[in-house]
Structures are given as C-alpha cells and as structure tokens.
Amino acid sequence: MEYYWPKLSEKGIDTGLIRIGYAHGLGNLLNAWARCYVYAHKNGNVKNMIAPTWPQFSFNQWRHNDKDKRLYANLFTNKYYINGLRKQYILNTYPKFEASETDTTKKQVKTFEIDGKSGFNAFLNDHQLIYDELIKITNPKHKKGLDFDFSNSICMHIRFGDFKRYSRSTELSFFVNTLTEIRQKLNSNLKCYIFSDAEDEELRDLLKMENVQRISFGSSIADILGLSNSKVIIASKGSTFNKWASFLGRMPIIFPESNFLNLYYDTPERELTLQKDEDIPEYFINEIREALNF
Numbered sequence: 001m002e003y004y005w006p007k008l009s010e011k012g013i014d015t016g017l018i019r020i021g022y023a024h025g026l027g028n029l030l031n032a033w034a035r036c037y038v039y040a041h042k043n044g045n046v047k048n049m050i051a052p053t054w055p056q057f058s059f060n061q062w063r064h065n066d067k068d069k070r071l072y073a074n075l076f077t078n079k080y081y082i083n084g085l086r087k088q089y090i091l092n093t094y095p096k097f098e099a100s101e102t103d104t105t106k107k108q109v110k111t112f113e114i115d116g117k118s119g120f121n122a123f124l125n126d127h128q129l130i131y132d133e134l135i136k137i138t139n140p141k142h143k144k145g146l147d148f149d150f151s152n153s154i155c156m157h158i159r160f161g162d163f164k165r166y167s168r169s170t171e172l173s174f175f176v177n178t179l180t181e182i183r184q185k186l187n188s189n190l191k192c193y194i195f196s197d198a199e200d201e202e203l204r205d206l207l208k209m210e211n212v213q214r215i216s217f218g219s220s221i222a223d224i225l226g227l228s229n230s231k232v233i234i235a236s237k238g239s240t241f242n243k244w245a246s247f248l249g250r251m252p253i254i255f256p257e258s259n260f261l262n263l264y265y266d267t268p269e270r271e272l273t274l275q276k277d278e279d280i281p282e283y284f285i286n287e288i289r290e291a292l293n294f
Contacts, residue, residue: 003082003090004099005050006036007111014053016088023058023070026220027240028114034130036112038123039099050087050109051078075221076137119240120247120263131248138221145217145226152292153191154182155215155230156206157242160198170236172205174256178234178274179209185285186294193230195223224248231291246271252287254280 008014008029012021033052040049055073082090096109115122123130135143156179160169183190193215196203206212217226224241227233228249235242237256246253247263252270264271272284288294 001107002044003048003050003109004036004040004044005109005111006033006052007113008032008052010113016053019053019056021058023056024114025241026072027244030244031119032112032114035122037133038126049081050090051081051083074139075142075219077139080137119261124265127247142219142222143225145222146229148226148229150230153193154179154232154234155227156192156194156234157227157236158194158196158198159236159239159241160202170256175234176205178254181280182288195227232288252291
C-alpha cells in the first residue's frame with residue numbers, strides 16, 4: 001500500500017503539528033501539495049494522502065519584521081486527509097521515498113517535496129481539479145474574497161518584503177506606468193486594488209494616484225483566492241503568489257521582463273511579459289476589454 005505526503009520542509013523540524021525552521025511562502029507550499037494531490041488522484045487513492053503540516057514558524061520573518069510572518073495556521077482543514085495519530089504512526093513506521101524514486105516496498109510513503117524546478121509543470125493541465133480541491137480544504141473565513149465584486153477594476157500584486165531585501169522586487173514605476181497606459185487606452189479611470197506586503201510609504205507614488213486603494217482579505221490564502229477572482233492583474237516578477245492567483249483564475253495578467261514561467265497553455269494570449277519600455281500590444285488591450293466587458 002502506498003501513502004502520499006506533501007513534505008513541506010526540506011530543512012528544520014516537522015513535528016506533524018507545526019514546522020520549525022525555514023519558512024517557505026505559501027505559493028511554494030501549495031506547489032508541493034498540488035503535486036501530491038494530483039498524483040494521488042490519478043495514480044492511487046486520495047484517501048491515502050497524508051495531511052501536510054501547514055503551520056510553520058521561522059525566526060527570520062520576525063527578525064526582519066516582515067509584514068507576513070508566514071505562520072499559515074488555521075488556513076486549511078485536514079479532515080479529508082490522514083491526520084492526527086494515524087498520520088504520526090504512518091510517518092514514523094513506513095519507509096519514505098521521493099515520488100520520483102521507484103521502490104518495491106509493499107508499504108511506503110511517497111513524499112512530494114518543494115521543487116523549484118518542476119514548479120507548476122507537474123500539474124499545469126489540472127487547474128480545475130486543483131481549484132476544486134483547494135476551495136474544499138480552505139476554511140470558510142478565508143474564502144470571502146471569492147465574493148468580492150472586482151467589476152470594472154484592475155488588481156496589482158506588489159511583492160516587496162523578502163524580495164526587496166534580496167534585490168528581487170519589481171520597480172514601482174512598472175506598476176504606475178502600466179496602470180496609466182491601460183487607463184489611457186481604455187479611456188477610463190479604472191479602479192485599481194493593490195495586494196501587497198509593502199508599507200504605505202513604499203507604495204506612495206501609486207497610492208497618490210486617483211481611484212487606487214489597498215485591499216486584503218486577512219490571510220495569504222484569502223488574498224490568493226481574492227486575487228484569483230480579479231478581472232486583470234498587473235504582477236510582480238518571480239512570485240508564486242500571483243502565479244497561483246492567475247493559475248486558478250485564468251484572467252489576463254501582465255508581468256515585467258524576466259517572467260519565469262507561462263501557465264496559460266490553453267489561452268497564451270492572456271499572459272503578457274512586457275519588456276522594458278515596451279507598450280502593451282493592442283491584442284492584449286482587447287483581452288483586457290473582454291475581461292472587463294468594455
């Protein structure tokens with residue numbers, strides 16, 4: 001018999017209730033969970049999937065005073081997966097093998113670790129399957145963003161935090177210029193909502209623009225789901241957070257140069273990577289018009 005477990009920590013300690021050590025962002029954790037779920041659904045039995053240990057603690061987020069402490073407690077229910085004492089028994093009794101390994105042991109645990117190389121590729125065509133399961137396991141209080149009315153608006157995801165600390169953040173001018181260009185070409189002062197871990201002062205040039213405001217639904221998964229409900233996204237580069245929102249929502253999305261992966265295998269025209277000083281092409285403006293029902 002095979003069991004399947006999303007192993008969310010390659011470093012630190014996993015007690016089964018909380019992980020202590022390095023704290024990945026939620027997007028990376030979801031990648032490991034999704035790979036495991038799709039594999040169990042297609043090759044085995046979802047009832048044999050072991051609950052991931054979502055809660056985590058790392059001193060880094062507190063030491064750097066990050067706005068998002070990445071605790072991830074009470075975001076999801078584990079009642080659909082093996083949990084509690086049975087989880088502990090299986091993980092401490094049966095041998096574990098990485099999912100890509102082949103082993104003939106009758107009883108074993110296939111582990112699905114965070115894999116930055118495979119990323120979304122392992123489940124790229126399974127967005128509806130994953131969307132349905134993610135909605136099912138997310139606790140109700142984190143799903144209110146799915147009911148928010150984003151009509152006639154554009155959303156931004158601006159990641160600073162650790163990205164700014166390691167010089168990986170997207171310049172604010174990209175967001176200002178892209179929003180300005182869209183408004184001009186649509187001849188409309190569209191509402192703009194900002195999802196961000198930045199401080200207000202860091203977003204000053206955006207927030208002083210007319211009809212722009214910050215928004216949050218209270219947690220990382222709530223904001224991913226809220227962003228997935230938006231009509232159009234202007235996104236930071238290199239973030240699995242906005243990748244998850246677009247993967248789930250399939251809306252037009254604009255990235256700055258150096259976008260690391262295209263997700264829309266079925267509608268590639270809805271995913272745009274803008275090079276420096278490049279104008280938004282007319283075909284993409286039409287995609288935005290269609291999404292906004294202009």
